[in-house]
Amino acid sequence: MKPAPPKSTLVQVRLLVGNVRRAVGLALRVERGLTIRYVLVSVLNALLPVFIAWVGKQIVDAVVAAMADPTHALGPTLTWVGVELALILATHSSGQYLGYVAQLLRARLALHIDVLIFEKALRLGVRHFEDPEFMDVLERARKESSWRPLEMITNGLRLGRNVVTLVGFAALLSQFSLWAVLALTLAGLPFLAEVRYAAEQYTIKARRTQDERQAYYLQQLLTSDYYVKEVKLFALGPMLLGRHRDLHERFYAEDRSFAARRGLAVTALGMVSVGVFYAIYVVIVGQTAIGAITLGSMTLYLGVFRQGQDAFRSAMSSIAGAYEDNLYIQNLFDYLGIEDDDVAERGPESAPRDSEGPRIRFEGVSFDYPGSDRPALDGIDLEIAPGSTVALVGPNGAGKTTLVKLLAGLYPLEEGRILIGDDDIATLDKGEVRSRIGVLFQDFVHYHFTAADNVGIGWLPSLGDREAVEEAAQQAGADGVIEGLPEGYDSMLGRWFGGEQLSIGQWQRMALARAFMRRSRVLILDEPTASIDAEGEHEIFERFAELKHGATAILITHRFSSVRMADRIVVLDGGRIVEDGTHDELIARDGLYARMW
Structure with a gap:
């Protein structure tokens, strides 16, 4: 069983930064061109909402000016509408393009990571695959790591986009009040719950890895042609199905309890965020009613504050998502970091070189299986x-x-040596x-x-x-x-x-x-x-x-x-x-x- 994530914030931040860097490195190695385009279009996509909000103010002010003065030309208003249309189309197009690139990157990264996992398995000795703890590590690495790296990159870029958007919104909103800018940050309150429960969800999933492997094994017993004859002969179906159902009922009970607690916390903090928005709403509308700001400015500030809250929540959600991704992607890097047993192993390239059967010698060979209280081999001396x-x-x-x-x-020799002919196999x-x-x-x-x-x-x-x-x-x-x-x-x-x-x-x-x-x-x-x-x-x-x-x-x-x-x-x-x-x-x-x- 893997221990719970470390509680030190500094440790988590360092892990997060390091794993983001490694995830980006993976993406660049797999599809450098697509990754760079994904980043550049993400930056463009982040700036567009700021421009759209500002253009919206210009449209409203132009309409108000035209209504106040019938001689005022309609041309400027239509020009601003055309600019907004172009920006909206650019936003839609860039969003679609990001989805397209993300789909390609996800497929390429999934294949690349699967290959990394398989290649690593080829470099590990048999003893690992006979160790239940290693099989849990492998299962966690295989389960979600194929899509988590891109998700981590996406969350990082989404955070970057939202930060760029928020800086632009804050600059516009500061013209009204710095207090409004500070109030905007309260939109991130639900983020606190997201981070808290992301860590708990990871711990729940890590704890149940072996049980999930057992559930998969029971599924194989129930559906595989290899087992079907004996399962039917001994009427094992109801018993196996019952065990499978019991495991998933337990999973469901854990998930239901977790979802309820997480939902309540996020909802409560979200209501505070909504209350802050409407408090600012009242202030902005009141300032417009007394003529302190124009109707266009009111439209701008309300739009910026509403969108700013969404952007802030999205930014906080991206941080929570990246934190969660970091917990899961660490499983992949933990697995890939296991020391190789079969380093630089080569497949057969030519026919065996010996024309005669070689002499084989076992000299003082001993071996213990992990967790066993007695040696499997004890001081074997044998010459063939x-x-x-x-x-x-x-x-x-x-x-x-x-x-x-x-x-x-197939196993690493712990004590003694084995020779094929004159060659010690430890040197081959x-x-x-x-x-x-x-x-x-x-x-x-x-x-x-x-x-x-x-x-x-x-x-x-x-x-x-x-x-x-x-x-x-x-x-x-x-x-x-x-x-x-x-x-x-x-x-x-x-x-x-x-x-x-x-x-x-x-x-x-x-x-x-x-x-x-x-x-x-x-x-x-x-x-x-x-x-x-x-x-x-x-x-x-x-x-x-x-x-x-x-x-x-x-x-x-x-x-x-x-x-x-x-x-x-x-x-x-x-x-x-x-x-x-x-x-x-x-x-x-x-x-x-x-x-x-």
């Missing part, structure tokens, strides 16, 4: 000979998958490490792409190489699955985009084909046959043994019929290696492996 096949076995939570995720560079670019390894995890992804892309993305440089894709599919036994699809390798998979839905076992063959696509000299198979029948399992392991071609392989499996093909079996328990040997040796020891067998 070049080209050999090692099976990692052990109970759930023993550390098997953690070990291979460290080897693949993460992309270089991963390009040497082909991995099939148990929780593999179902990509809703074409069948060819599902296989080809295993090695991006060969994505368009149909021959390589077909070879990898054949090696994994996925070719039969693909050839049975309506459009073969060009068939879309998954239901999201009208494609073909595969069985779990068929999806697993596609994932295995991705691993073979890499032609890496280190192969990691994490439960590679968990969703495949016994006959399919036998076929895949036969193919694996045939096609391994000297690669160094690590198997993680709970099927002991599969581990017998390994040259060596390493048994883990509680994050430590407790047994090591061949199948026959471990059975003879009558230890954990024998009991599990």
Whole structure:
């Protein structure tokens, strides 16, 4: 949970100024020309109301003069009317243009910020995405940051426009009374409530981020094809819907209470502002009635005071809006400011360089998951000979998958070192490490792409190489699955985009084909046959043994019929290696492996 915003006004002002500068910098980088035009037209749009008010006075005075003296020419009056028409048209046109430019800037900024968020995600390690607090930060960054930067710029420009307008109005109104100018500032009283409640609204939304993620998850459970069978089988719908409704009822109760308190405060202060206006109204009308000011001056002062109040309220509202925008946009900058894990990561550019499977060494490797009270790995020392096949076995939570995720560079190594050949992976670019390894995890992804892309993305440089894709599919036994699809390798998979839905076992063959696509000299198979029948399992392991071609392989499996093909079996328990040997040796020891067998 993110703490409430800092209460120090100075801190908030500094953050606001800094974030406005960063938001403007974003806009200039994305669309420099549009941003500059937006600023210039905003300034013009701010000056026009002052000129219109002054021209209105000239029209009234010209009409009064013409009525008092029939010989007075009507030309000056019509001239001033023409000038006012031109100014009104300019105001309308500039306002429309500002809306047009804002729409373009909003779209461009939204895309740019989405790209920034995605690029940042690519530079962060897996450990972040397994941390609920980070997921809250990411959710807050994604939720409103795509439009907040332009809104902050817009509020800043609106404030600038209103300040320019107010200075002009104040100059005109000061000809009547400086007290009227001071009274004008009371129009900003509702601003105090706006700022107070903007901070409270932000705190409410920040506090409920995790609950909103839960509501979205419940929505997915209720509507996704991935969950629909089990939801219906166990009749979970009413329970899930009830939880979803309870969350939103709580949100509604919070929002209703907040809206009522905010509305009452703004209304009360707004009534004071209206009372001040009518007090000044009475004074101006009285001065006109006794002849102290002309009818044109009365029209000018009343118009200026009314519009000035609107401009002052708008200026204060812009400050409140910018303050609110600042709270939300800080979420984006907090996220972007997280230290990168995978700095300067590169994708694969060429085929893996090793012709032989490398030696792999784990030296004193330990690892703790954040918030866990026991180590996931504790002092692991393990050497895997070049080209050999090692099976990692052990109970759930023993550390098997953690070990291979460290080897693949998915987690930062906290203690010890891992070497592939003679290279310490800590000294290598993460992309270089991963390009040497082909991995099939148990929780593999179902990509809703074409069948060819599902296989080809295993090695991006060969994505368009149909021959390589077909070879990898054949090696994994996925070719039969693909050839049975309506459009073969060009068939879309998954239901999201009208494609073909595969069985779990068929999806697993596609994932295995991705691993073979890499032609890496280190192969990691994490439960590679968990969703495949016994006959399919036998076929895949036969193919694996045939096609391994000297690669160094690590198997993680709970099927002991599969581990017998390994040259060596390493048994883990509680994050430590407790047994090591061949199948026959471990059975003879009558230890954990024998009991599990």
